[in-house]
Amino acid sequence: MKSGSNLEKILEKGLFAVTGELGPPKGNDIEVVKKKAEFLKGYVDAINITDNQTAIVRMSSIAAGALLVQMGLEPVIQMVTRDRNRIAMQSDIFGATALGVKNILCLTGDHQSFGNQVDSKNVHDMDSIQLIDCVRIMRDGGTILGGEEQIEGQIKMFIGAAANPFGDPFEFRVIRLAKKINAGVDFIQTQCIYDMKRFKEWMRMAGDMGLIEKVHILAGVTPLKSAGMARYMNKNVSGITIPDEFINRMAKAQKPAEEGIKICVEQIEELKEMDGIHGVHIMAIEWEHKMGQITEMAGLLPRPAVS
Amino acid sequence: MxxxxxxxxxxxxxxxxxxxxxxxxxxxxxxxxxxxxxxxxxxxxxxxxxxxxxxxxxxxxxxxxxxxxxxxxxxxxxxxxxxxxxxxxxxxxxxxxxxxxxxxxxxxxxxxxxxxxxMGETDELGVWIERCQACGNCVLHVTGGVCPVARCAKQLLNGPCGGSQDGECEIGNDVPCAWQQIYDRLKTIGQLHRMEEIIPVKKWGRESRDKGPRTISREDLKL
Missing domain, CATH: 3.40.50.2300 (Response regulator)
Structure with a gap:
C-alpha cells in the first residue's frame, strides 16, 4: 500500500469507487464543514476538499481535511500550485500527513483573476505535473525535492491529479495524461463530463496509448440544477461543454432539479460500463444533500467497507 | 526590446x-x-x-x-x-x-x-506584446520558440491547463493560450514529441529574479 487510504484500498481491490466534493467555508465556521460532511457520510469513499476554488479565499483544504479526519471521514485534499512555492507546499504535505490526510489531488488552480483577490501574485513555482513528481519523491524516495535530506517520518500519500478531456488542444489531452502518469500519479479525476462522445474518444485515445492500465480514472460528473445553470456553465466555465440535448431536457422539465439528477444518474450508469473507468467523482456543488439520492439511484450503495 | x-x-x-x-x-x-x-x-x-x-x-x-x-x-x-x-x-x-x-x-x-x-515585440504599428521575462534559463528550444514563462498566465512548463479553450486562455479578453501556440508550432515543425517531455522544476532561486540583481561578468571584455 502506498498510503493505506480507503480510496486506495477500494481501487486496488478493483471495486468501483465513489468520491464526493466539499467546498470549505469562506471563513472559519466549522459547522459548515460538519454539515456538508454529514450529507456525504456513508455515500462516498473519500471526499475532495477544494483548495480556494475559483481563487476565492476559503478555509484551507488541509484544515478542513483535518476536521473530516476527526469526524472519521476520509479527505482528498486538493493542492493548487497557484498560491504556494515549493517550500510551503512540501511543508504543508508534512503537516497534512501528520494530521491524518492520505490522499492529495495535485492541481494548477484557477487563475486569480476569477476570484476575490484579483491583485494577488500567482506563484506557480511548480506546475501540477512537477507537484505530482514532488509528492512521489517525498513518498517513494523519502527525501524532499532535489535534496538528499531524509524526511523525518514517512509521507504516505495516494497521489491524484485532474484531467480535462474537454480542454484544448484535444489531441494533447492524452499526452498530458501520460505526463501525469510518468510523473507518478495514482488516480485521475476528470473534469465534469457532459459531452459523452468526446469523453469516449479521449478514453479510446488513452486506451490506444496503453494508459488506462496504468492509472485509476474516476469520471467526474456534476448534476445540473436548472437550464439556466447548464447554459451558464456551457458559456462561461472554461473547459466545460454541455450538449444542447441536456440543455433542452432541463428547459422542458417540469421539475428541473429532478431532471438534472436523472441525467446525472444516466451518465453514471453509462460510465460504470466503460472500460478503464474505476469510479466516479460526483461534484454536487452546494448540493451535498442530494448525494444520498444520486448514489442510491445510481446503484452505488452501500459503499463497501474495506480493510 | x-x-x-x-x-x-x-x-x-x-x-x-x-x-x-x-x-x-x-x-x-x-x-x-x-x-x-x-x-x-x-x-x-x-x-x-x-x-x-x-x-x-x-x-x-x-x-x-x-x-x-x-x-x-x-x-x-x-x-x-x-x-x-x-x-x-x-x-x-x-x-x-x-x-x-x-x-x-x-x-x-x-x-x-x-x-x-x-520586453516585447512589435505586433503591429502601435501595438507591442510581452515576449520575454529574462528568467535566466531559456526553454525556447523545447517550446517551439514560444515562451511559456512570459506568455502563459500561469507560467506553466508542462502544457496547457484545463482552461485552454479554442486557442484562448481561461482568463479571457482574447488572450491566446501560449500552450496552444506552442502545440501548433511544434506540430508544424514536426517536433510534437517535445510536448511529451516533462520539464523539471525551474531554478527560479538560482537563475532568476529571486537572487538579488543578476550580474554578468565577462573577463575577456574587461580593461
Missing part, C-alpha cells in the same frame, strides 16, 4: 511640485522605438508640463536632452553640465536609465516619467 509607457501627466506634476527647474532626459534606444521616451516625447512632455505649471501659476523651467543610451554611464555623463544647473532630473528612459542617472548624479532627485512594462 524594452517597452514602456508614459506615466499620467498628473502623477508627474505631483512629484515635480517642489521643483522650479528640472532636466527632462530622454533616451534614444528602446523607449524611443516604442514612442515613449525619445527625443520627440521629450519635446511633447516638456511642453505639456510647462503649460500645466503656467496655468497653475507655478512656472517651471525645463532643460531638455536625450541620451544615446541612458543605461550607459558614458552617455549619461554627457548630461552632467545640465544636471548641475537643475534641482532635479525627470528621466523618461526605462527603469534602468533612471537608475543610471540616479547613480551618476547622486546629489539630486531623479524621477521616473515612464512605467517600464516589459
Amino acid at each position: 524594452i517597452k514602456a509607457e508614459q506615466k499620467p501627466v498628473d502623477e508627474i506634476l505631483d512629484f515635480l511640485k517642489p521643483h522650479r527647474k528640472i532636466l527632462l532626459a530622454g533616451c534614444n534606444a528602446c523607449v524611443a522605438v516604442c514612442h515613449a521616451g525619445g527625443e520627440k516625447e521629450v519635446g511633447i512632455l516638456s511642453s505639456a508640463l510647462k503649460m500645466a505649471r503656467k496655468k497653475a501659476g507655478q512656472k517651471i523651467e525645463i532643460l531638455e536632452d536625450c541620451s544615446t543610451r541612458q543605461c550607459e554611464p558614458e552617455f549619461v555623463q554627457e548630461l552632467k553640465e545640465k544636471a548641475e544647473e537643475v534641482e532635479a532630473v525627470l528621466s523618461i528612459a526605462c527603469g534602468v536609465g533612471v537608475q543610471t542617472v540616479a547613480r551618476m548624479f547622486s546629489d539630486i532627485p531623479v524621477y521616473p516619467g515612464l512605467n517600464t512594462t516589459f
Whole structure:
C-alpha cells in the first residue's frame, strides 16, 4: 500500500469507487464543514476538499481535511500550485500527513483573476505535473525535492491529479495524461463530463496509448440544477461543454432539479460500463444533500467497507 | 526590446511640485522605438508640463536632452553640465536609465516619467506584446520558440491547463493560450514529441529574479 487510504484500498481491490466534493467555508465556521460532511457520510469513499476554488479565499483544504479526519471521514485534499512555492507546499504535505490526510489531488488552480483577490501574485513555482513528481519523491524516495535530506517520518500519500478531456488542444489531452502518469500519479479525476462522445474518444485515445492500465480514472460528473445553470456553465466555465440535448431536457422539465439528477444518474450508469473507468467523482456543488439520492439511484450503495 | 509607457501627466506634476527647474532626459534606444521616451516625447512632455505649471501659476523651467543610451554611464555623463544647473532630473528612459542617472548624479532627485512594462515585440504599428521575462534559463528550444514563462498566465512548463479553450486562455479578453501556440508550432515543425517531455522544476532561486540583481561578468571584455 502506498498510503493505506480507503480510496486506495477500494481501487486496488478493483471495486468501483465513489468520491464526493466539499467546498470549505469562506471563513472559519466549522459547522459548515460538519454539515456538508454529514450529507456525504456513508455515500462516498473519500471526499475532495477544494483548495480556494475559483481563487476565492476559503478555509484551507488541509484544515478542513483535518476536521473530516476527526469526524472519521476520509479527505482528498486538493493542492493548487497557484498560491504556494515549493517550500510551503512540501511543508504543508508534512503537516497534512501528520494530521491524518492520505490522499492529495495535485492541481494548477484557477487563475486569480476569477476570484476575490484579483491583485494577488500567482506563484506557480511548480506546475501540477512537477507537484505530482514532488509528492512521489517525498513518498517513494523519502527525501524532499532535489535534496538528499531524509524526511523525518514517512509521507504516505495516494497521489491524484485532474484531467480535462474537454480542454484544448484535444489531441494533447492524452499526452498530458501520460505526463501525469510518468510523473507518478495514482488516480485521475476528470473534469465534469457532459459531452459523452468526446469523453469516449479521449478514453479510446488513452486506451490506444496503453494508459488506462496504468492509472485509476474516476469520471467526474456534476448534476445540473436548472437550464439556466447548464447554459451558464456551457458559456462561461472554461473547459466545460454541455450538449444542447441536456440543455433542452432541463428547459422542458417540469421539475428541473429532478431532471438534472436523472441525467446525472444516466451518465453514471453509462460510465460504470466503460472500460478503464474505476469510479466516479460526483461534484454536487452546494448540493451535498442530494448525494444520498444520486448514489442510491445510481446503484452505488452501500459503499463497501474495506480493510 | 524594452517597452514602456508614459506615466499620467498628473502623477508627474505631483512629484515635480517642489521643483522650479528640472532636466527632462530622454533616451534614444528602446523607449524611443516604442514612442515613449525619445527625443520627440521629450519635446511633447516638456511642453505639456510647462503649460500645466503656467496655468497653475507655478512656472517651471525645463532643460531638455536625450541620451544615446541612458543605461550607459558614458552617455549619461554627457548630461552632467545640465544636471548641475537643475534641482532635479525627470528621466523618461526605462527603469534602468533612471537608475543610471540616479547613480551618476547622486546629489539630486531623479524621477521616473515612464512605467517600464516589459520586453516585447512589435505586433503591429502601435501595438507591442510581452515576449520575454529574462528568467535566466531559456526553454525556447523545447517550446517551439514560444515562451511559456512570459506568455502563459500561469507560467506553466508542462502544457496547457484545463482552461485552454479554442486557442484562448481561461482568463479571457482574447488572450491566446501560449500552450496552444506552442502545440501548433511544434506540430508544424514536426517536433510534437517535445510536448511529451516533462520539464523539471525551474531554478527560479538560482537563475532568476529571486537572487538579488543578476550580474554578468565577462573577463575577456574587461580593461
